[in-house]
Amino acid sequence: GAVVSQHPSWVICKSGTSVKIECRSLDFQATTMFWYRQFPKQSLMLMATSNEGSKATYEQGVEKDKFLINHASLTLSTLTVTSAHPEDSSFYICSARRVVSGRLLAKNIQYFGAGTRLSVL
Amino acid sequence: SQQGEEDPQALSIQEGENATMNCSYKTSINNLQWYRQNSGRGLVHLILIRSNEREKHSGRLRVTLDTSKKSSSLLITASRAADTASYFCATARTPSGNTPLVFGKGTRLSVIA
Numbered sequence: 403g404a405v406v407s408q409h410p411s412w413v414i415c416k417s418g419t420s421v422k423i424e425c426r427s428l429d430f431q432a433t434t435m436f437w438y439r440q441f442p443k444q445s446l447m448l449m450a451t452s453n454e455g456s457k458a459t460y461e462q463g464v465e466k467d468k469f470l471i472n473h474a475s476l477t478l479s480t481l482t483v484t485s486a487h488p489e490d491s492s493f494y495i496c497s498a499r500r501v502v503s504g505r506l507l508a509k510n511i512q513y514f515g516a517g518t519r520l521s522v523l
Numbered sequence: 524s525q526q527g528e529e530d531p532q533a534l535s536i537q538e539g540e541n542a543t544m545n546c547s548y549k550t551s552i553n554n555l556q557w558y559r560q561n562s563g564r565g566l567v568h569l570i571l572i573r574s575n576e577r578e579k580h581s582g583r584l585r586v587t588l589d590t591s592k593k594s595s596s597l598l599i600t601a602s603r604a605a606d607t608a609s610y611f612c613a614t615a616r617t618p619s620g621n622t623p624l625v626f627g628k629g630t631r632l633s634v635i636a
Contacts, residue, residue, distance in 0.1 A: 444629075451623055497566070512568070512624055514566040
């Protein structure tokens with residue numbers, strides 16, 4: 403099955419520092435990855451769509467300069483939370499759609515990483 | 524914005540009982556998916572039902588879809604303690620293209636042994 407690895411699984415940082423989260427598709431290519439944010443007992447809120455080799459598409463209300471996304475290869479997207487503050491503390495999850503022979507598989511099934519719990523002190 | 528709305532928001536049942544969760548959505552769809560999330564973990568795809576299907580089974584899971592009412596239900600039969608998790612329905616933001624999924628608010632299921 404398709405595996406998405408997300409690292410780190412948990413990070414604690416001081417206010418004002420930056421944190422990088424990696425999302426890797428281990429056994430398939432992913433031209434598109436998605437980054438979500440989830441607060442306790444709530445649903446996933448899409449933050450941005452990460453496109454390999456081009457700029458990410460951010461959802462309304464998500465600060466581009468604060469949440470930097472880089473998708474430099476077909477298997478890796480990174481989310482950097484810059485100058486983190488306590489209100490950025492949340493659970494961040496990435497997902498990827500599977501590409502086979504250069505074509506997106508139909509059905510729009512997404513494969514998720516295990517998530518990163520960010521705590522900003 | 525969220526498209527799907529699940530109910531109930533929380534459900535607690537005894538092991539062996541059936542659990543039914545409902546989901547409503549707002550726009551046209553090609554398919555609807557259900558995902559499961561264990562506490563503090565990522566989501567796992569459970570089942571997908573196409574817009575031209577009315578019912579689909581996978582093991583102990585049964586999904587129905589009523590496109591006229593824009594609603595779906597997920598039934599878990601003979602529940603087990605290991606089924607304790609949050610369950611989300613998801614639809615594509617737009618029916619076609621490389622589009623993100625929009626998730627409902629989810630149902631938190633607790634199965635008591």
